[in-house]
Amino acid sequence: MKRKVDKKSVLELGKERVVLFDGAMGTMLFSYGLQFNEPPELWNLLQPEIVYKIHHRYAWTGADVIQTNTFGANGVKLKKSGYEKKMEEINLAAISIAREACPVKKYVAGNIGPTGEFLEPVGKAELKVLKKAFKEQARILVSGGVDLISIETMYDLREAIAAVEGVREVASVPLFVCMTFEKKPKGYFTIMGDEVKSSFRKLKEAGADVVGANCTLGSQEMIDLVSIMRKCTDLPIIAQPNAGKPKIIKGKTVYLQTPTLFAEDITEMVKSGANYVGGCCGTTPGFTKVINEKMNKLRIKKGPGV
Template sequence: MSPLSQPLITLLSSLTARSETAPCLRAAGVVITDGAWGTQLQARGLPPGTCPDTWNLSHPDLVEQVPRAYVEAGSRIVLTNTFRANRLALADHGVTDSVEAINRAGVEISRRATGGRALVFASIGPSGRLLLAGTVTEEELMTAFDEQARALAAAGADALVVETMADLDEARIAVVAAKATGLPVVACMVFDSGADQDRTMMGTTPEDAARALEAAGADVIGANCGQGIEGYVGICRRLVNATDRPVWIKANAGVPTLVDGEAVYATSPAQFASASRAVVDAGARFIGGCCGTTPEFIRALAREIGS
């Protein structure tokens, strides 16, 4: 165990003891997580339309470059290339027979990349199905998330991150499945809708999300994707005011524009890092980046707020 990881082990222990969480977090300070994965894999040659998670089996060396670069930039927590590695999402790519292998490889790849210098929080993303539209049932979601969460836990993940959720019911089901593993669970929604871009696609407010995710058992409450760092200041503050759980924020590098068919993010690492100070002041205890962010964004964050 490296000296860098020990404060995070202490932090993780506190997440299951609510009365001790706040003091431990004050001692540990703000924890810098990682940045984008999808856009980083695309930069390494991931073809359009290819399921990124399958690269855990076909291109593990290229996948490993992503978390290693983040750790070298200052990340103390890195995620895994398992965002779409639930049975329902993988069915769209015809690889449901590889659920366990893809998830296991995802954790092992990130673990190798950290070299003991950071913790591995495994990613669990949405199913790609809509409960409201009747394209999936709650039972089917529970089965899919339970299968993925157990595979990630068995592979040695330090915690699980339910992220980029637009449907609160789906997020709640995923959290319950993740909590059954006994690991700490981070639960994040996407707030990018409504007149003030402070609601999920389904109309959920930060306050409603915080209360429901806390009731489901989430140890950390958060938000990711959807918009740039400036838009998350108010959302972070509202989450902090609605829950006693630590708050996790991972914003995009701004809102992308299409240039010659390619998504271009206008926010620079320096701008992102500077704006992150207001998010930390609003109460975030875990901060990183989402779509469009790179190791340079994490390096700039480390310079701005420390780790």
């Protein structure tokens, strides 16, 4: 279902104030009983009411942008679980659930994650196959009426660029790209060795509107990375850290970081130049709520660096 709403682009909004993205979807679905080996995106068809509930809670605790449950809904990844024929259905269902769950003035981001395949020399995936998969997913996301596309958790710049190019062949919507960087003694790098500055330059050339980082790092480390990212590009910056490193206590996965500490770190990221902030693994609507309260005090007229 498409609704025509007159609202400014999320990029325009980002020039006026800091924009809040939602938090984790995957770890939330697990807490609702998602089984391992079950593609989380399948719940758009099997358990839409739970996906709805998660989106709804994020939207009502203050997220401006809700990301569809389509992180692994590209053809290459779905093929591994045997659901590639349901690709279109899964993506379209994800968009209607997100639209239904949040007020019209909020933004629905079509979420795209990596294929999970590795390119040479680590794996044998072919770049053109990956690019085609991203293009196909983006075509469906745009046909379903997303306000923006958010590419996340890219650990190989070549795949990230393939995703951006694939999207750009079919869509002119605002395009956000998050790489996932690890902290190494010599700085921040993807596992494939891509560093921040050249990655951001190439992503911009390929057509990204906003660049940044998500996952892997906790909020403390992300503060440091944001200040580095700010120096590496003139594009707006997005940061979505994890709620620390998960611990297993008595057979249960626990994220020890509290929403309050996380939100304090988020405000530091904003001071260091992040224009768009949100949470990755382990974050919940409880985190969004606290961040939103803190940000209400902090929201600035003009995002830095733009």
